[in-house]
Amino acid sequence: xxxxxxxxxxxxxxxxxxxxxxxxxxLIEKAVSEYIGRKWRxxxxxxxxxxxxxxxxxxxxxxxxxxxxYGEEPEAPAQFEIELTGxxxxxxxxxxxxxxxxxxxxxxxxxLLIMEGLDAIEREGPQWRDIGKTLACIHRVKSDICGxxxxxxxxxxxxxxxxxxxxxxxxxxxRLLPMLKIAIDSGNLPTEIASRVENVIQxxxxxxxxxxxxxxxxxxxxxxxxxxTREGTYVIDPAVYxxxxxxxxxxxxxxxxxxxxxxxxxxxxxxxxxxFSERRNLWRIPLYLAAVALExxxxxSRLTNAMQQYL
Numbered sequence: 001x002x003x004x005x006x007x008x009x010x011x012x013x014x015x016x017x018x019x020x021x022x023x024x025x026x027l028i029e030k031a032v033s034e035y036i037g038r039k040w041r042x043x044x045x046x047x048x049x050x051x052x053x054x055x056x057x058x059x060x061x062x063x064x065x066x067x068x069x070y071g072e073e074p075e076a077p078a079q080f081e082i083e084l085t086g087x088x089x090x091x092x093x094x095x096x097x098x099x100x101x102x103x104x105x106x107x108x109x110x111x112l113l114i115m116e117g118l119d120a121i122e123r124e125g126p127q128w129r130d131i132g133k134t135l136a137c138i139h140r141v142k143s144d145i146c147g148x149x150x151x152x153x154x155x156x157x158x159x160x161x162x163x164x165x166x167x168x169x170x171x172x173x174x175r176l177l178p179m180l181k182i183a184i185d186s187g188n189l190p191t192e193i194a195s196r197v198e199n200v201i202q203x204x205x206x207x208x209x210x211x212x213x214x215x216x217x218x219x220x221x222x223x224x225x226x227x228x229t230r231e232g233t234y235v236i237d238p239a240v241y242x243x244x245x246x247x248x249x250x251x252x253x254x255x256x257x258x259x260x261x262x263x264x265x266x267x268x269x270x271x272x273x274x275x276f277s278e279r280r281n282l283w284r285i286p287l288y289l290a291a292v293a294l295e296x297x298x299x300x301s302r303l304t305n306a307m308q309q310y311l
Contacts, residue, residue, distance in 0.1 A: 065117030132265025141216035179289035221248035250283035
């Protein structure tokens with residue numbers, strides 16, 4: 001009888017995460033086996049936690065690969081359900097490619113989200129351009145109101161999607177003010193910098209731009225939330241709502257530069273307002289406030305630099 005191939009646990013020895021524990025792996029194998037209708041065993045794993053807010057990994061077995069994410073927070077089941085709902089909303093309304101959901105598994109001390117694993121390829125010009133096209137396809141879906149019928153999550157943080165007709169009021173009340181409070185409460189935001197944020201908020205009517213039709217947004221359109229494959233671009237980790245499409249465009253290169261191919265691909269599908277460059281950093285302020293709150297004062301320079309032109 002051939003010897004069964006064992007799971008390569010070398011990663012677990014270097015950087016242990018809950019997903020690599022034997023009981024958790026057993027539950028993953030059980031859920032995937034039930035989904036594909038035959039026995040499936042994990043043979044190798046790749047830790048992806050550096051790219052996400054939760055511990056996560058790619059698990060490979062015979063001819064099938066899955067992505068699993070682990071959350072210990074009490075809100076994790078709701079977060080994962082809303083994440084899947086957002087992906088299905090993008091698939092149904094914008095036709096975007098999304099990974100197939102497999103299961104949400106409740107553990108004794110946490111929750112697992114299991115989805116189809118994607119075979120990512122190295123990005124060159126065509127792949128970057130396709131990210132822009134994918135984002136534009138999402139933004140083609142329009143509404144007459146900002147927000148969303150239900151609230152959601154932005155990473156681990158609650159996201160207020162209260163529906164409003166005025167974008168500036170929505171951005172102030174549902175994005176800037178909540179993130180400012182979270183950053184202040186974290187103790188990581190100095191009083192003097194908090195005052196600068198408040199000054200920007202008071203001057204929003206000067207900066208927010210003209211009227212537009214609220215567009216469907218990915219909501220957390222950082223470049224790591226797009227997966228380039230041979231089949232095209234997949235989207236992951238959405239925080240969907242309707243609002244100013246410039247929000248998504250501003251987040252694409254909020255942490256790392258992207259080639260111009262992204263914006264050229266976008267503009268092949270729909271135009272970018274000429275005044276976007278003047279507002280780009282304004283739309284990034286909630287992101288940098290969240291980063292200060294969650295990760296610390298190493299992000300203060302990004303926040304202060306983003307605010308500089310609006311003070």
